[in-house]
Amino acid sequence: xxxxxxxxxxxxxxxxxxxxxxxxxxxxxxxxxxxxxxxxxxxxxxxxxxxxxxxxxxxxxxxxxxxxxxxxxxxxxxxxxxxxxxxxxxxxxxxxxxxxxxxxxxxxxxxxxxxxxxxxxxxxxxxxxxxxxxxxxxxxxxxxxxxxxxxxxxxxxxxxxxxxxxxxxxxxxxxxxxxxxxxxxxxxxxxxxxxxxxxxxxxxxxxxxxxxxxxxxxxxxxxxxxxxxxxxxxxxxxxxxxxxxxxxxxxxxxxxxxxxxxxxxxxxxxxxxxxxxxxxxxxxxxxxxxxxxxxxxxxxxxxxxxxxxxxxxxxxxxxxxxxxxxxxxxxxxxxxxxxxxxxxxxxxxxxxxxxxxxxxxxxxxxxxxxxxxxxxxxxxxxxxxxxxxxxxxxxxxxxxxxxxxxxxxxxxxxxxxxxxxxxxxxxxxxxxxxxxxxxxxxxxxxxxxxxxxxxxxxxxxxxxxxxxxxxxxxxxxxxxxxxxxxxxxxxxxxxxxxxxxxx
Amino acid sequence: xxxxxxxxxxxxxxxxxxxxxxxxxxxxxxxxxxxxxxxxxxxxxxxxxxxxxxxxxxxxxxxxxxxxxxxxxxxxxxxxxxxxxxxxxxxxxxxxxxxxxxxxxxxxxxxxxxxxxxxxxxxxxxxxxxxxxxxxxxxxxxxxxx
Numbered sequence: 001x002x003x004x005x006x007x008x009x010x011x012x013x014x015x016x017x018x019x020x021x022x023x024x025x026x027x028x029x030x031x032x033x034x035x036x037x038x039x040x041x042x043x044x045x046x047x048x049x050x051x052x053x054x055x056x057x058x059x060x061x062x063x064x065x066x067x068x069x070x071x072x073x074x075x076x077x078x079x080x081x082x083x084x085x086x087x088x089x090x091x092x093x094x095x096x097x098x099x100x101x102x103x104x105x106x107x108x109x110x111x112x113x114x115x116x117x118x119x120x121x122x123x124x125x126x127x128x129x130x131x132x133x134x135x136x137x138x139x140x141x142x143x144x145x146x147x148x149x150x151x152x153x154x155x156x157x158x159x160x161x162x163x164x165x166x167x168x169x170x171x172x173x174x175x176x177x178x179x180x181x182x183x184x185x186x187x188x189x190x191x192x193x194x195x196x197x198x199x200x201x202x203x204x205x206x207x208x209x210x211x212x213x214x215x216x217x218x219x220x221x222x223x224x225x226x227x228x229x230x231x232x233x234x235x236x237x238x239x240x241x242x243x244x245x246x247x248x249x250x251x252x253x254x255x256x257x258x259x260x261x262x263x264x265x266x267x268x269x270x271x272x273x274x275x276x277x278x279x280x281x282x283x284x285x286x287x288x289x290x291x292x293x294x295x296x297x298x299x300x301x302x303x304x305x306x307x308x309x310x311x312x313x314x315x316x317x318x319x320x321x322x323x324x325x326x327x328x329x330x331x332x333x334x335x336x337x338x339x340x341x342x343x344x345x346x347x348x349x350x351x352x353x354x355x356x357x358x359x360x361x362x363x364x365x366x367x368x369x370x371x372x373x374x375x376x377x378x379x380x381x382x383x384x385x386x387x388x389x390x391x392x393x394x395x396x397x398x399x400x401x402x403x404x405x406x407x408x409x410x411x412x413x414x415x416x417x418x419x420x421x422x423x424x425x426x427x428x429x430x431x432x433x434x435x436x437x438x439x440x441x442x443x444x445x446x447x448x449x450x451x452x453x454x455x456x457x458x459x460x461x462x463x464x465x466x467x468x469x470x471x472x473x474x475x476x477x478x479x480x481x482x483x484x485x486x487x488x489x490x491x492x493x494x495x496x497x498x499x500x501x502x503x
Numbered sequence: 504x505x506x507x508x509x510x511x512x513x514x515x516x517x518x519x520x521x522x523x524x525x526x527x528x529x530x531x532x533x534x535x536x537x538x539x540x541x542x543x544x545x546x547x548x549x550x551x552x553x554x555x556x557x558x559x560x561x562x563x564x565x566x567x568x569x570x571x572x573x574x575x576x577x578x579x580x581x582x583x584x585x586x587x588x589x590x591x592x593x594x595x596x597x598x599x600x601x602x603x604x605x606x607x608x609x610x611x612x613x614x615x616x617x618x619x620x621x622x623x624x625x626x627x628x629x630x631x632x633x634x635x636x637x638x639x640x641x642x643x644x645x646x647x648x649x
Contacts, residue, residue, distance in 0.1 A: 052638045168559070169507075172514055172552045175545050179521060182545070186538035191528060193538055194521075221580055225573030390614070394607040395626060397580060398600055401587045402630055405596075406640040411588050418584035425577060429569055430510045452536045460533030 004130065011357030014059060015365055023060045024362045027067015028369045034068060035075020035091075036381045037392065042072035043438075044216035044396075046332050047208045048403030050339070058340035059355045063362040065336055066316075069329055070122060070363065073309045074370045077114040078381055081107055081301070090308035093276040097293060097300030104296050109242035113250050113298055114305040115374040121258040121306035122367040125313035128262050129320075130360050133349065136321035140346035145457065146464050149450035150474035152443055155324055157481040158267060159436055162274060167485040169432050177440015178447065180205050187445070188452060200412035207335040209404045209413040210441050211328060213420025214434040216400045221425040224393045240375065242298070250302035253283050257306030264307075265314020267326065275311040276304035313363070320348060320356060323446075328438035335442060506569065507560030514553035521546040579611050595645025596635075600627040 014020060034045035046068050053061035076091035081098035094114065101110040143151070160170035183194045184204030195201035242250070257279045264275040283303040284293045293300050316333075318324045323344035325331035334344050342352060349356045374381075404417045424434045458464035465471050522543060531537025583603045590599045604623035608614045614622070634640040 051640050052634075055639060168552055168555050169510075172549060172556070175549045175552065176514075176517075179542060179545050179549070182542050189529070189538050191538040193528060193542065194524060217580075217584065221577040222573060224580060225576030390612040391608070391622065393580075394604050394612075397583065397607070398604065398626055398630060401584070401591070401600070402596070402634055402640075402642065405591065406634065406642070409641060409643075411592055414584070414591065415588040418581060418588060421584060422581055430506050431563075432510070448541050451541060455533055455536055458534075460535075462533075 004134075007353060007357045008130070008361065010353060011359075011361030012364075014354050014358035015063065015361035020060055020063055020358065020362060021365065023056070023064040024067050024366045025369055027064040028071040028074075028366050028373055031068035031071015031073075032075035032370065032373060032381060033384065035072035036078050036384055037396075041215050041219070042069050043211050043328050043332060044219070044400070045072060046329065046336075047211045048216070048399055050208055050332070050336055051403060051406035053336065054339070058337065058342050058352075059358045061336060061340055062333065062355060062359050063366075065333055066359055066363065067366050069333070070309065070312050070366060071370060073122075073312045074115065074118050074374055075381065076308075077118070077301075077305050078111065078374075078378060079385060081110045081114065082382060083385065090273050090276055090311070091305075092273070093280040093304040094301055096280075097295075097297045100294065100296035101298065101301065106296065108240035109246050110298065110301050111378050112240050112242050112375060113246060113302050115371055117250065117254040117257065117302045117306040118309040118374075119367050119371040120254050121261060121310040122313060122370070123364060124258050125262040125265075125310040126360060126363045126367070129313050129317055129363075132266075133317050133321040133356070136317065137346040137349045140322050143346070143470065144468070145450040145453035146468050147470045147474065149447065149454050150465055150471040150478070151322070151324065152447045152450065154474040154478040154481070155318075155326065156436075156439070156443070156447075157478045159326070159439060161481045161485055162267060165431065165433055170436050173427075173432055173434065173436040174440045177437035178444045179440075180210065180437065181441040181444020182448070187449070198412060200408075200410055204445075205416055205441060206407060206413060207332055207438065207442050208407045209416040210420050211332055211438050212400050212404050213417040214424035214437060215328070216396065217417060217421025218424025218428060218434065220393050220397055220400075221421055222428055223389070240378075246298045249298050253279070253299040253303035254306045256282060256286075257303040258310045261307030261310030262314040265311030265326075266317050273308075275307040279303040279307035319344070320359075322346060323348065325439060325442060328435045331439050331442040504566045505560050505563040506566055507556050507563035509566055511553045511556030511560055514556065515550055518546045518550035518553060521549070576611060579607070583607065592643040593645055595647060595649040596642040597627050597631050597649040598645060598647065600630070 015024065030045065030049065031042065034042055046065050049065065049068065053064055056064070073090060077094050077098065080091040080094040081102050084095045084099040098110045098114070101107065156174050157171075160167050160174055181204065183201055185191070185202050186193055192202060257275075260279050260282065261275040264278065280293075280300060280303060283297075283299045284290050287293065287297070287299060289297075312329075315326050315330050318326050319330040319334055323334065323346070325334050337344050337348075337355075342348065342355065400417065401414060404413050405411070407413060427434055454464055455462075465475060525539045525543050525546060528539030528542070529537035530539045530543065583606065586603060587599055594602075601623050604626055605619055608622055609616065609619035631642055635642045
């Protein structure tokens with residue numbers, strides 16, 4: 001405990017330097033904008049701003065990028081409540097009761113409860129991250145290549161199962177991502193793989209063009225020609241303060257949402273989205289008046305909004321402790337660390353305490369900034385929603401091009417972004433999730449290295465993966481995932497994820 | 504034909520192509536896997552998933568149910584991305600982006616010409632100033648110095 005407090009002091013000393021405070025503020029501001037504007041998700045936002053962090057030290061860069069991440073979670077609720085359009089996927093559940101409240105003239109309290117819930121959840125889950133990540137990292141120090149390989153297999157299977165939709169399709173996307181990650185020089189032998197004489201592909205396909213293409217460009221391709229978006233409701237900001245009853249009704253959902261969100265956030269997959277679904281279902285189940293849900297129940301805003309903020313923090317636990325991202329956004333954050341020469345993994349917290357504890361402290365500060373930023377300035381952010389989409393999308397396209405080009409000053413990256421954009425657009429049409437591709441690209445090198453090292457250790461025997469206790473535990477978990485995925489294929493009827501989504 | 508079956512066939516063709524290309528790489532042995540080892544395993548797994556998708560794809564939505572109302576816009580935007588890929592360095596960032604924006608604002612969205620020109624100029628030159636001058640991200644200037 002004393003050691004944690006000492007480290008936290010070190011973190012605050014880092015986070016509260018004028019420059020780092022400025023970057024936390026900018027991250028929160030940009031993140032809120034990214035969350036507010038439909039079409040620019042947190043993933044595309046982080047990817048686009050990655051090149052601008054190259055001149056910064058790794059701590060400042062991570063503080064800025066993480067600020068965008070959790071800032072977007074705050075901002076996403078604004079469009080959900082005022083337009084019934086989720087600014088990002090995790091705000092889908094907020095649309096239901098948030099918009100109903102706005103129609104009743106209670107948009108102000110809905111926005112306020114959403115911001116307060118997000119603040120409480122964000123702050124409490126940082127405490128969880130602070131205690132859980134170092135413990136997990138110490139445990140992971142004993143991992144060898146077989147354990148890492150089994151852990152990654154488990155992680156990818158959980159991702160395939162939890163992402164939603166068909167597991168077969170999700171697994172296919174993971175494999176596609178891993179195969180894309182194989183492009184470039186083989187680090188063991190120096191062979192060029194699948195690069196067809198293009199020298200720029202020697203270093204492999206970067207995560208930024210893939211992420212921006214699949215999420216930024218594909219979104220523009222899919223939405224630019226769609227009919228005009230609905231009008232923005234005008235919130236009555238003078239009524240921003242929730243009533244005493246609304247406060248009372250929100251306290252327990254915020255608490256439950258925080259715990260649920262943080263725990264689910266640690267699991268790979270679309271954790272922050274699933275956590276909001278579960279939180280909404282739980283609130284409806286425990287409510288004495290479930291009939292109010294869908295017609296403007298403040299609990300339907302408080303629970304899911306708290307859950308998605310807590311989940312975004314929970315997702316950082318495996319990323320920081322194990323170097324294993326659980327979703328595309330932590331994957332890009334991980335790539336950002338690698339760009340700055342930091343090797344993610346169990347040694348990160350031990351070897352680079354300033355980065356870890358600086359990030360933790362900046363998240364306490366960032367959550368406070370977001371609360372202060374979101375409540376009084378919500379009117380300002382709403383004005384951005386009034387920009388017509390026909391002006392917005394060419395601007396986003398321009399930012400995508402400049403952001404991707406700037407990473408390596410490479411036109412090949414711009415071409416990859418374009419191809420990934422087209423691929424993402426077609427895959428969405430054919431009902432495929434594209435997030436697993438990003439994770440596959442990021443993890444391909446690690447998974448291949450672990451496999452080849454493990455096989456070298458065992459003189460080519462795959463038995464090594466079931467000889468070591470930790471590896472057995474991970475592989476058993478992976479087997480459970482496979483069984484869970486097979487059951488609905490054999491037994492007719494919806495599995496729990498579909499029931500949850502329909503509910 | 505259903506969307507799952509079409510996707511399954513596409514994935515199967517892709518996996519076969521990868522396996523075919525993989526023959527150029529040494530596979531190595533189980534104890535010393537070569538650069539072609541894991542790609543071949545992955546291609547085989549992808550082929551298996553594709554076959555399952557084809558077999559189970561009977562009940563998915565028919566291909567003709569897909570709506571392509573945004574197809575014209577999507578094609579135009581994709582072509583703009585390709586143009587950026589080919590001309591960003593030769594024409595320079597500002598001119599390339601200016602032309603792309605003029606096309607999207609003026610031709611695709613039919614904004615008034617003065618709004619098209621002012622938005623395109625402001626965004627292309629403004630973003631260059633922001634990224635290149637202020638954030639020190641080097642952007643291409645092209646043969647004309649723009």
